[in-house]
Amino acid sequence: MIKIGVDAVGGDLFPEAQIKGALLALEEDSGIEITLFGPEETVRPHIENLSHYASGHLKYVHSPQIVGMDESASSAVKTKPHSSITIGLSQQKEGKSDAFVSAGNTGALLAASMLILGKLEGVSRPTIGAVYPTLSGFRLLVDAGANLELRPDHYIQFARMGVIYTREMMGIEKPKVGLLNVGEEAEKGTEDMREAYKALSASNFFVGNIEGRDIFPAKADVFLCDGLIGNLLLKFGESIPDAIAVMIVKKMKEKQMSAEAQQEFISLLKESLQAFNYEHVGGVPFLGVNGVSMVGHGGSSALAMKNMILNAAKYVRLDLNKKIVDSLQKS
């Protein structure tokens, strides 16, 4: 049995989406057990009458403190030792579970994961990847905000971890890594980037520098960058569908199109932009921590939670962390 801890009080829609997501995951994967972490009074009433609870496949652990979505990471970790995040990760550290997933405060989850789980052997810094929509489906953007300034060896480790994640978890056979830069030439970018470029050139997965225009056509499978760039691109990217919809609605009103025609176009647009829908992605991992810790979008629905839980189980079954340690050792 793979044991997954789930933050019942992280995200914008807790606890309903979290608990519903856990139930959906249990229906789909009979090889997992789930423990929900959250205040007893918030969690227990939702689950005590369920058959999964009676059978022991769904449990909860009382975790009285809730970390707010906008709380500073360091203060949350320091001042809330009894939060769902801290207790959930500590249980994993003690061997009581195999993974922990949350749709809560990303910064707090990362800080707590580093503190409680520590780093994998050979990892200088853990990183956070984010799936990014392209014309060929989702690809991985790394670092997505955990490390704002990178040394050359960080780029290289993030590239290797990204290759393993995209290959094993995202099913991309021979993942290519591209370094996000202002131009394709080797001499572009900062000194650290030029050094990283040189070191990466020895690997068989590196396709060189790529530019902003190369993201949508998926010129690489792993978009390598520092966390400042990654975070800005991530949040900018998420804002695209709404912005496009606003522009189109405005134009349709100007042209006085009929309500039906407007409705038709808008629903076509929504279907077309499914590439931006994160619900099916199943969260993103902290790569390089000595354990399994995944985070989902704050607005995660039950479906998104289900997929994140199943993804965490997949991560455990694949023994991905061992593959990361092996890859870093070989390099």
Place this chain on the structure above:
Amino acid sequence: MIKIGVDAVGGDLFPEAQIKGALLALEEDSGIEITLFGPEETVRPHIENLSHYASGHLKYVHSPQIVGMDESASSAVKTKPHSSITIGLSQQKEGKSDAFVSAGNTGALLAASMLILGKLEGVSRPTIGAVYPTLSGFRLLVDAGANLELRPDHYIQFARMGVIYTREMMGIEKPKVGLLNVGEEAEKGTEDMREAYKALSASNFFVGNIEGRDIFPAKADVFLCDGLIGNLLLKFGESIPDAIAVMIVKKMKEKQMSAEAQQEFISLLKESLQAFNYEHVGGVPFLGVNGVSMVGHGGSSALAMKNMILNAAKYVRLDLNKKIVDSLQKS
């Protein structure tokens, strides 16, 4: 008379778009004279029979060397002393013209502008701004690729120059500056960014940190960032309309929509995404050089060239560089 130098051999569509653009500008603004820079054999046949040439409003200066779009900036400046860019800027330096515009190699134009025109009094580093589409029209992204790493004082100078440009040239009454960052809190970002945040907080135009999702809603009028971020966002942004069109066409084919319905929606989409059309922008300036040097998109059409020439004339008439020097002195 305001004298504008035009690079006749810069951009993807030279010399036709460049010469046609010059003629359109002369039709629209009787207060300007234009000198085209390029090889005599390329330019002369196009203009020798024109009335503007006969009247002396349109001239050319033989500049035998052409800087390629992908040529490295430093090598272009060193090895091509007789390029349209070098000769055009040198004539401005000698007082024979007031401004120089080009749709050519941005890096080479910036390097040559710095070398030949030098810096404005009080400017640590010149910067390049880029207009960026938002739901409220164009705003300014600065730095767009000239300076990949910024010290705190660079952020502050770029902010001040950006405020003057957006107010005087783009007609935004009280421009607000936002620092692109991973979160809104003052302690977010790198050490240099935190220092810049602190210093900018004393100004009346600073709205604090903004995130990737704040760009389209134009939470600021000047998006302040280093050139690595700016360049990536700029090129990524330019790729959005095509990517969206590809997604929509794919979906329409899947749904087997009629050819007419497909056509209708695609033309609606194109009209809706006019916000991304750079033709009307009229190029972007190098802010902080001791002269007027503007660059346009490589694919600039005649219309785009016309608007850039008129914009350069506006820049000269407004005496914008004096306003920049005054603003930096006061700070």
